[in-house]
Structure formats: C-alpha cells, structure tokens
Amino acid sequence: MVLEDLFSVVKTRFNSDQKNEDKKKPKAKTKIPNDLMFKCPRCSNVVFMDEFTNMGKVCPNCNYHARITARERLDITIDKGSFKEFDKNMISKNPIGFDGYPEKQIDLRAKTGLNDAVLTGEATIRGMRIVIGVMDSHFMMGSMGSVVGEKITRAFEFATENKLPIIMFCCSGGARMQEGTISLMQMAKTCGAAQKHSEVGCLYISVMTDPTTGGVTASFASVGDIIIAEPKVLIGFAGRRVIEGTIKQRLPDNFQSAEFLLEHGFVDMIVDRRKIRRTIAHLIKLHIKK
Numbered sequence: 251m252v253l254e255d256l257f258s259v260v261k262t263r264f265n266s267d268q269k270n271e272d273k274k275k276p277k278a279k280t281k282i283p284n285d286l287m288f289k290c291p292r293c294s295n296v297v298f299m300d301e302f303t304n305m306g307k308v309c310p311n312c313n314y315h316a317r318i319t320a321r322e323r324l325d326i327t328i329d330k331g332s333f334k335e336f337d338k339n340m341i342s343k344n345p346i347g348f349d350g351y352p353e354k355q356i357d358l359r360a361k362t363g364l365n366d367a368v369l370t371g372e373a374t375i376r377g378m379r380i381v382i383g384v385m386d387s388h389f390m391m392g393s394m395g396s397v398v399g400e401k402i403t404r405a406f407e408f409a410t411e412n413k414l415p416i417i418m419f420c421c422s423g424g425a426r427m428q429e430g431t432i433s434l435m436q437m438a439k440t441c442g443a444a445q446k447h448s449e450v451g452c453l454y455i456s457v458m459t460d461p462t463t464g465g466v467t468a469s470f471a472s473v474g475d476i477i478i479a480e481p482k483v484l485i486g487f488a489g490r491r492v493i494e495g496t497i498k499q500r501l502p503d504n505f506q507s508a509e510f511l512l513e514h515g516f517v518d519m520i521v522d523r524r525k526i527r528r529t530i531a532h533l534i535k536l537h538i539k540k
Contacts, residue, residue: 290314306523315480315523317460319362320369320386323419327527328373328382335371336405342366342397348428354390362388366397367422370405372414376531378538381409381416385466391423394466398426399436402470406443406454415453415534420471424464437469444473453537455530458485458508458517472516476533478526479508479517 288302289295295311302309306326307316324333341359344351359365367389373382383405385392392398402418409416425433447454456474458467460483467487471477479485486506494501504510511517521529 288316308523313481313522315460315483317387317421319388320364320384320419323384324369324373324382326523327417327419327530328375328380329377332374333371333382334373335369336408337370337401338365340365340397340401342395342429344428345396345432346428346430348430351428354428358389362386364389366395366401367392368398368401370401372408375417375527375534378531378534379414380534381405381412381414382419383416384419385421387421387423387461390426392421392466393423393426393433393464394436394469395426395429395433396436399433399439402436402440403443406440406447409452410443410447410450413450413452415455415537416447417455417457417530418470418474419457419459420462420466421459422462422464422466422471424466434465437465440470441473444470448475453534455533457526457530458483460484461486463487463489476519477517478519478521478529479511480523480526481508481520483508485511485517 290309292314293312368385370383454474456477458479
C-alpha cells in the first residue's frame with residue numbers, strides 16, 4: 251500500500267468515527283421564547299404569539315380555547331373604557347387561621363394585579379348597560395372564598411336594584427378550602443342573590459369557561475336564565491375518578507365536557523370566544539322590555 255492510500259484509509263476511518271460520535275451526542279433543543287410563539291397543548295400546532303393573542307387566544311388549528319385573565323376577558327367582551335369596578339379594595343382575611351394563607355394572597359396580588367379571584371362592575375356592551383363579573387383562574391384557580399362570594403352577591407344586588415342584566419363569566423376550581431365552612435356559605439348566598447334578581451324579571455347569563463367545577467358549578471354558575479359554555483371546556487362538580495370510584499362504572503370519554511352537557515340539557519349553547527360579545531349583545535336585545 252502506497253503512503254497516499256494509507257493516509258486516505260486513516261482519514262476515512264477518522265471521519266466515520268467522528269460522525270458516529272456526533273450521532274451519539276444529544277442534540278441541543280431549540281428554546282422558543284414564551285412571548286414569541288405559542289404551542290397548543292391539544293394539537294401541538296405552533297403559532298406566533300401576536301397572531302394567537304389577536305385571535306382571542308384560540309388555536310387556529312384545533313379551536314383550543316386557552317385560559318385568559320379577567321382583564322383580557324373584559325377587553326374582548328365589553329365596550330372599551332366602559333368598565334366601572336365594584337369593591338376594588340376588598341380583600342380576604344384568614345377566618346380559620348390557615349397557615350400560609352395571608353402570604354399566598356399577598357404573592358398572588360403582586361403577580362396578578364387582582365385582590366381576589368373575581369372582578370365585578372358595571373359596563374356596556376354595544377351601548378347597552380349591564381353588570382358583569384369575571385372570574386380569574388390565575389388567582390388560586392378561581393376558588394370561591396368570602397370575598398369572591400361577597401363581590402358576586404353585591405353585583406347581583408346592584409343589578410337587581412337598577413334592574414340591569416348581569417353576565418357572569420365563571421371559571422373556578424370550586425370552594426376555597428383555606429376558608430373552610432365560610433367558603434361553602436357563599437354558595438347559598440350567591441344563589442339567594444341570583445333568585446332575587448330573577449324575581450324582578452331581570453336577565454342573568456352565565457358563561458362557563460375552563461374549568462368550571464366544584465361549589466361554583468353547584469351554585470350561581472348553574473342558575474342562569476341562559477347558560478353558555480366555551481367549546482370543549484371542563485364543567486363538573488366532583489372529579490372523574492371520584493365519581494367512577496363511587497358508582498363503580500366507567501364514564502364516557504367526553505364526560506364533563508361542554509359538548510356532553512349540551513347534549514344532556516345542562517347548558518343552552520356553546521359559543522366560540524370570538525363570538526361571545528355578539529351573542530351576549532343579541533340575547534340582551536331580545537330580553538329588553540320595549
């Protein structure tokens with residue numbers, strides 16, 4: 251073998267070994283900034299965050315409705331600049347002395363800009379005066395404690411006194427365990443306020459978003475004159491595993507979905523988020539007494 255051939259063989263083997271080593275090395279994952287792209291958790295479709303936000307945070311591929319903040323909900327629902335907030339400075343105490351509860355609230359107030367898990371107030375939709383309440387899952391999963399129940403009750407009372415329609419956007423993990431029995435009392439209180447609002451002939455529209463569960467589902471969220479749900483959202487009381495363990499039966503795959511509840515008469519309609527404003531305005535017009 252001549253010297254050139256020997257070098258050629260060595261070089262070929264070296265390149266081959268180098269390629270094998272490169273294959274063994276784990277490839278570095280490309281990091282996508284959170285504020286640049288959105289990856290849908292349902293279909294894995296990737297879209298620019300600006301486009302996703304402009305579409306109301308709805309996936310253009312599978313129609314997945316992402317969770318949004320209370321402020322974002324107001325922006326896409328009511329007339330710009332029309333919101334007048336009720337009970338802005340109301341905050342929860344620690345009625346049963348739950349360890350770490352005050353510190354948790356302070357941290358969440360700083361992160362969310364909210365004092366608790368619901369915003370209530372007066373606004374207009376296409377010029378029509380309404381009362382509106384919007385729950386926010388980013389504050390303790392929208393759980394209903396004393397402040398949430400009180401603010402919702404006061405919103406109903408204001409709507410009753412002024413004979414206004416009320417819109418409630420519900421989103422909750424249920425009653426707030428850190429407030430014990432006091433949180434459960436809010437179920438009866440909010441339902442009582444909703445009943446008095448109904449007795450004067452005013453309209454109450456409940457909009458269930460992802461998720462609406464527990465004591466909120468079992469109280470004011472389910473007593474609306476008209477109940478709307480966003481597509482494929484979770485709506486229920488107890489969890490699937492708890493129910494299956496209790497009744498010893500396998501539940502349908504779409505159990506507790508908005509579509510399942512529509513089929514069984516629990517909700518009146520399923521409306522895409524981008525059409526909610528128009529739908530609510532239309533319903534209010536139908537119920538205005540001439």
